[in-house]
Each structure stands twice: as structure tokens, then as C-alpha cells.
Amino acid sequence: MEALDLWVRNTSEVLTVEGTHREPAEAALTPRPGAGIGVKDGRVAYVGPESGLPKGALTDATEVIDAEGGFVGPGFVDPHTHLVFAGERSAEFDLRNQGATYLEIAKAGGGIANTVSATRAASEEELATLALPRLERLLAQGVTTAEVKSGYGLNLADELKMLRAVRRLGALSPLELVPTLLCAHAVPPEYKERRAEYLDLCIHEILPAVAREGLARFCDVFTEDSAFTVEESRRLLNAGKALGLTPRLHADQLTACGASALAAEVGAASADHLEQVTDEGIRALAAANVTAVLVPTSTLFLRMRPYAPGRKLRDAGVNIALGSNVNPGSSMTENLALVLGLACLENGLSAAEAYWGATRGAAQCLGLQRQGRLAVGDAGDLVVFACRSYRHLPYHLGISHARVVVKGGRVVFRARMNHCP
Known part of the structure; x- marks a missing residue:
């Protein structure tokens, strides 16, 4: 073995997460008690006891991280973000908490129209600059890969601008970014009475332009009677598939509208939200091997019930x-x-199931074969946590324990913290 570029020692365990979602989650995390982990040329090169390292694996040039009894796991993968946008809506948040409805806020010019207006007014460079601190906060949580959607441009020029801003961000941040086209996020105000024309714009102009430039890996749609119907979504997603864009859906968030069945029908990579998914929809997702992406902070933020049935x-x-x-x-x-x-607490998952969902489960949703786990040959994306077990993460509610974050074998974040008991 050549000399390692990075070596992490003194761990409580390394979670390599080499199992599958069809086995018990604790087993799927494949813990390696007391193991160390070494990275060479951006890839995992060794997982095991330090005594088992070949001679010459550790040299003066090897960066050594002392985990000080904390556990190590793969970098988190965030499979659902809308982090490129301009403007903010704290006033609307305050109004909603005082009793104003979403419809009332929208009629007053708020809601998504507010963000669309601000995003259209911003340049590509400004959008990237605004998004960079959001990426830095994700990185501090231990996220090393994130999906990023468009969807606040809602016309050809501004959807392209948003996706180009995502590409620009990829050069500014150590995070690996996976772009998604979401031109079917809402019908823009100027097409309010001409929704069929907007759908045609998405299918015949925006989708082909994005595909030509290679600006997105996925095509997403907000499937809801108040956004895009099942039939409209089917047309758009099939058009995207024909251009090489894998389907994804915002599905069954507000009503049980049949979006999960559509996700199964079109072979979507994921159905996201699912607060209102039916038992029939769950069976369809399982049969078609569609990933369920749960976003419980959204359910909390909107003060909605129920949460998505993660246990089911x-x-x-x-x-x-x-x-x-x-x-x-x-x-x-x-x-x-x-x-x-x-x-x-709300989706009904165990700690191991939640950890799977933030690592390998999310990576599989995005079609990433070498992220979200730490087998030899996988990406050297890992987190040294300031606690001994993954079970502490959901228990110590809302507190990040990412002490050192490594992307591609390079330390990209260090926190100042002591270990938890």
C-alpha cells in the first residue's frame, strides 16, 4: 500500500454503511468497532485496525486525525434542497404564525411569487453568492453532497440562470452538487390564465435547453391539483425522460392526488414529501423501487399534520x-x-433508519454509487462526530455533532467542540 493521505484513528466505530434498505438498519450500517479509516487519492483505501496497516502506510506526509473516541461515518447526502434563491420571507412566516392563511398571503403578493420576483431580479453571480453561506451551513452539519433544484425562475432565461448558478456554486464550495430542473414548481403569475401554454413552454423550450447544456440530472415536478395535475406531470416527466433527465416528484404533500402511483409508473428516482400518501401509493412505491424522500422540517415549519408515514x-x-x-x-x-x-420523533424511524436515510439511502436516490458509504474504493467523504454513537444524533435534538468533515480526502470543516458523554 502506498502512503495514505489521511488517517483517522481512535474511533469508537466506523460505520461503513455497506448494507441494503431491505435488511435491519442496524446491520445495514455495518459498524466496525474501533476501526481506523484511511484515504488515498480521494478514495477510501483501508478500514480496519491500525495494527493491520501495511508498513509504509503512515508517513510524515499523512494527515492524522484523532477521533478521540467519536464515531466516523459517511458524509451526509442531502437529496432535496431549494437553496438557490433571492429574497427572504420572514414577514410571511410571522403573518402565518398570527393566523394568516397561505392563500391570503399569496393574494397579497407573497408566497412563491415573492421569491420568483426576487430571483428573476438577481444575476447568476448574485444567486451563487447568496447560496454560498447556505452551503457552508450544510457543510457544518456534515453534508458533503447535496441536490439543488431550480424552480424560482419559471421562464426559460431564469431557470437556466438558476441552474448555471448551481454549476457556479460547485466551483466555489467543496460540496458535490447534483442539479435538478424544477420548472414545474408553480404556474408563474403571467401564465395564470394560460397554464397549458406554460406547460408547453416547459416541455418544448425549457427541458430541451437544459438538456442541451447538461445543466441538470433530474427533472422534478410539484404534482398537486393546485400546482400540476397528474396528467400534466406525466407529460412533463415523460418529455424529460426522453431527453435523459430522470424523473422525480413532489408527491402527495397536501392531498392524496395519485402522485405516488405516477412516480411508480414513470420509474421516478424518488417521491418526496408524502405526508398524504395512501397505502396503495406506498405499495406502488415499493413495487417500483422508488425512494421516499422525507422532509420533516417542512411539515414542522408549515405546522401541518400528519407527518409522512416513515414507519409504514x-x-x-x-x-x-x-x-x-x-x-x-x-x-x-x-x-x-x-x-x-x-x-x-414524527416519521417513526429508528435512529439507524434515520442515519441510513441521510447517507446511503439518499445517495441511492440520487444515483450515486460511491457516496453515502465508506467501503474501500468509495469516495473519501466522511465525518468525525463528537459522540460515540449515531444514536446520539437524533437524541440530542437539533444539535450538530460534526467535528471534522472530510470531502475527497481533504479536511473541509473543523468545529470547536468537546465530545458528548
């Missing part, structure tokens, strides 16, 4: 992923630690 989904054999859904209207938070806690 998991028991039915559906792969679970967890996302922050960071966005200005329904989940203004980058706190993945809170997501883990709510996934256990």
Missing part, C-alpha cells in the same frame, strides 16, 4: 432518504441534525 414506508420495503428541503417558504433551515430527530 420502511415496513413496506421502501428505501427511505431524508432531506432538509431548505427553501425560503416552507423549510428555512439547513439543520440536518433536526431532520434526523424529527424523522425519529
